[in-house]
Amino acid sequence: MNDRFLYQARPKIRDEFADSLYAELTRPRTSLPRPLAKIRSRSTALRFMGLLALGLAIIAACAYHVLRPTYRNVGDIWVYEISVRYVPPLLSGHPATAEAPTRIPLSDALAMLDFPLQLPAWTPDTFEIYSNNQVIAPSGPPYRTIFFYWANPEGDSILLVARRFEGDYAGQVSGPRGSWRQVTIHGHPAVLVCGAFPPPSASEVTLPSVQPSIQRWDDTLGLTLVWVEDNVFYQLETTGDYIPSRDLIRMADSFE
Amino acid sequence: MRNSSDHPGEEDDWRSVYEQMLPRVYYFFCYRVGDDCLAEDLTATTFEKAWRGRKRYRKDRAGFSSWLFGIARHVAADYFRLRKEDLPLDAVVEKASDPPVEEAVQRASDFERLSVLLLRLANQERELISLKYGADLTNRQIAHFVGLSETNVGTILYRAVNKLRAEWETEG
Numbered sequence: 528m529n530d531r532f533l534y535q536a537r538p539k540i541r542d543e544f545a546d547s548l549y550a551e552l553t554r555p556r557t558s559l560p561r562p563l564a565k566i567r568s569r570s571t572a573l574r575f576m577g578l579l580a581l582g583l584a585i586i587a588a589c590a591y592h593v594l595r596p597t598y599r600n601v602g603d604i605w606v607y608e609i610s611v612r613y614v615p616p617l618l619s620g621h622p623a624t625a626e627a628p629t630r631i632p633l634s635d636a637l638a639m640l641d642f643p644l645q646l647p648a649w650t651p652d653t654f655e656i657y658s659n660n661q662v663i664a665p666s667g668p669p670y671r672t673i674f675f676y677w678a679n680p681e682g683d684s685i686l687l688v689a690r691r692f693e694g695d696y697a698g699q700v701s702g703p704r705g706s707w708r709q710v711t712i713h714g715h716p717a718v719l720v721c722g723a724f725p726p727p728s729a730s731e732v733t734l735p736s737v738q739p740s741i742q743r744w745d746d747t748l749g750l751t752l753v754w755v756e757d758n759v760f761y762q763l764e765t766t767g768d769y770i771p772s773r774d775l776i777r778m779a780d781s782f783e
Numbered sequence: 784m785r786n787s788s789d790h791p792g793e794e795d796d797w798r799s800v801y802e803q804m805l806p807r808v809y810y811f812f813c814y815r816v817g818d819d820c821l822a823e824d825l826t827a828t829t830f831e832k833a834w835r836g837r838k839r840y841r842k843d844r845a846g847f848s849s850w851l852f853g854i855a856r857h858v859a860a861d862y863f864r865l866r867k868e869d870l871p872l873d874a875v876v877e878k879a880s881d882p883p884v885e886e887a888v889q890r891a892s893d894f895e896r897l898s899v900l901l902l903r904l905a906n907q908e909r910e911l912i913s914l915k916y917g918a919d920l921t922n923r924q925i926a927h928f929v930g931l932s933e934t935n936v937g938t939i940l941y942r943a944v945n946k947l948r949a950e951w952e953t954e955g
Binding site: 538 | 802810
């Protein structure tokens, strides 16, 4: 078979190409070599850079969309959607000396409130109200915010915060996306948040210079239920998994 | 005696392997894509991939030349795939109605003439020509690569070369 023409027609390989390619291949590198052909072709390099920039922009946009805190409106309540991770601020100097909250008996507290307060007719088993040790905050009278505690013999507690508000802003509750859901209390839209950030460790509390560690949202660390009724913002909180969400909702539904 | 191109494991051998294999890879691409500048780019890509993967190459799996031309075939396939994606519709139309081939052949260099003739071949024929006359592989090695019998490879090559030679002589 006469195929000499095939050999005769082919071009001679350029010496400078062979030498430069060999030098490029064997050049010591500290990182992965870039594709030679790609950097040789300007259009390919530009396309590569464009795709890289586009990819980074998409990643940044997705990260921003996923991570940025957002507000969502549920009835009169704002839900502040936060990240599942949280870095507490580094404490420095001396702790602030806040004015001690006022503790007064329940009957006195109710008398000094400037709004009619509803109380639950039903509480989970063994939980009882601390009738003589209520906390009123932060100033008054007349008081606009009141804290109530219910506790059981095991030391578990349920906290109620009730606050009268004026204007459009009732209040907000925080939780990562997926940690909360809308429920109904007395026909009003309400928000139930499952979980919380773990409390700071003892060393972080007692040693202000200790860098706080990153906290991750824990779905088992209690429940928060908020709703609005008659211009009063109600917030029921538990700090563990000792009360199921249906009981907390039942307790809220029994307010009268 | 072992062929040095089949044992490039130590970096000391790389220079001699490179010198031996570079023309084969380059000519493989020359025949495959019909463009000497593009052939340099694709050759560089192939050697770069081989250089980066030289630690992964296992001597017992296949000869170095087979491994290297396996890479080269993938590089070529990638190139054709990307070119197909990039080619705008009007370019396709222009290309289809293009060839004043005879005119081009007249004024082209030998390689450009050959490239034009190679473009007339079927893709499989062109690949076999590239592997045979560019990569300098045997019919058996080519058959292993492309999944045909050795006889088939020989037959296709025989017909393709005869066709090319006839056109070469006619248009020369």
